[in-house]
Amino acid sequence: MERPPGKELSLAPLQEWGEEEVDGAVYNVTLRRQLSRRPGPGRGRGRGRGQVTDSGRSEDFVHYRTCKVRALRAAPLERLVLELVRGDHEQDPAFVPAFLATHRAFVPTDYVLGLLLRLRQVPRLQGEGQEEQGQNHSDLSQEQESRALISVLGSWLLNHPQDFKDPPAHPNLIQVCTFLSWAAPGGPESQEAERLLKHFQEEEEEEVAKKLHEEEDKAKEIPEESAPFHHESPDPEIPLEEEEHHVKEGPELLDFSVDEVAEQLTLMDMELFSQVCLWECLGSVWSHRDKAGGHGTAPSVRATVTQFNAVTSCVLSSVLVGPGLPPPLRAQRLEKWIFIAQRCRELRNFSSLRAILSALQSNPIYRLKRSWAAVSREPLSIYRKLSNIFSDENNHLNSREILSQEEVPLTSPEEETAPGVPPLQVPPGPIPYLGTFLTDLVMLDTALPDLLEGELINFEKRRKEWEILSRIQHLQRRCVSYSLPSRPPVLAAFHAQRPLSEEQSYRLSRVIEPPAASCPSSPRIRRRISLTKRLSAKLSREKSSSPSHPPGDPPSPSPSLSSGSYPPSPGDGDPLTLSPPPSPGATNLSYKSILELPLGTEAPELQQTPPSPGSSARTSYPGQQTPDACVIRVSIDHDPGNLYRSILLTSQDKVPGVVLRALQKLHLEQPQPRDYQLFQVLPGDRELLIPDNANVFYAMSPASPGDFVLRKKEGAQSPPR
Structure with a gap:
């Protein structure tokens, strides 16, 4: 047939x-x-070249x-390094980029570099399918290894230059320059190494000159000892009347046009995102930033966090300024920020877009029902459409799909090269919300082990991390194509915006509109209540019983909550999603840690053993059970720091083991599992006590399998942090 x-x-x-x-x-x-x-x-034979059969087929x-x-x-580590130069990169093209991007999670750069440069003196391993074919074959193999080593070093210098930055001497980079000047003199790799060394040295000189200039400026200001010292952060004890009289010199940020503000926010986000070091995004690095001694961890990522917080704070202070401002005028400020957010969307800047929406959806602004009632219909419609981008439905599927669509070129390569078709004009960006990727990487680090049986490095985990890091790297290369003019007056107005503390934000909001019933005019977005929201509501009820908080208005959050990362969300356990709550509640504005969120549809599989290539990957979300495992979230009661940690729970795990792992992830020193009880948080603010030595997987209720709380037993001593 x-x-x-x-x-x-x-x-x-x-x-x-x-x-x-x-x-x-x-x-x-x-x-x-x-x-x-x-x-x-x-x-076959007998037919001329190019002839076909009578049928024409x-x-x-x-x-x-x-x-x-x-x-x-x-x-083992040594075998991984050997694979860089002796592996078959045609069969496994992802090995080298995955290793270079993730190696700092398990081995320092200088150690890898030392092994690589000693490879020429190490005999080839036997059993690699190589047959002895005489001296010519040996010389050819050595030449191939030399070319592979030069290629690896060149790729390393080009894609991860920060790995070689070790001021003031930069010994690793000097070692690479010396080797390449001998192995590939005048080649592109050698030129890149020399250029990078010169660039680092120039940066060092600029930093030294800048410090000297700052010291000279400080020395000139020393005689003014009578002037009082004013801290940048606002004092919560300053009366509101005095706050109104703090008038800044020069124009305010909202005095500029929508385009000018949105473009400058995009310019700042682009510069920070393009400088993010990939290895600092790894879950094993980012999740330990709050541990003792981790204050300086991941500076490039922290810079993006600081910028996100600054934009959110700027929106808050500009909207809440002037408690005596009439609602229609305050509504104009809300409308302008909505139009700025819309322009950020047009510029494909999802970082500032989310920061602006986070501030507008925060409790101090959300509860201003009279101001929201004065907002026109068109801005409200735009606001709801923009908020749907970051909806937490289906694990933030909207924002993930939109970002993926923005990455795709408008035309195909075939259309681009067709005759008569002008060159493809790829739009700049997008600038993503980095917290989404950080969340996926933290969850991946939580779910998969670093070492397998026999103390072997689990490189399959590093491959999955590289799948996420490669997207960040691709977006970094795209975002540098922005061509936006710098406007110093706008930047000066942004940095001069006086920030408000959480306490001041709530006090100003209550003065603008005294406590009242639920706000029917505020924009509403349906959402599910999560562990974050339930714990916040529970603490709010406890605090509202004190005389310092009048009934009918949410108490202000504790000022002891840490700042320095993205704001929490009242939705589905996700500290990265911020949409307005169903009714005014205590939505914390302390920009808490980005930690352990459900992986997205493109996120790697969460299971005990990594799947092999070609197998169908299935994503496990927190609370979603597989036949023998699921991911749960465990928090510690009355902890103002990081809210929860994710743990991979198997059908073999009992209470002591789960409690011990949770305490270790919460960075508690000398954890004692016997001093704690494990409670499952159920809908309706109910809790289920998991008995000691019980199998948690089978003892927990299927009604809400993802959220747990550790509570210290009576009489137990608190361990040091």
């Missing part, structure tokens, strides 16, 4: 084969089918060739 032209057998291109162990390294093996054609009888046979593909899954 003849097959119609173009109709071929539908065969799976990849088939999982299993695992192989070679020289202490474990490989995932898949079989890949590749299409190949062989001339049929109609094209090609009579080629359709053949499939099966290739065996190996991808390194786990190996």
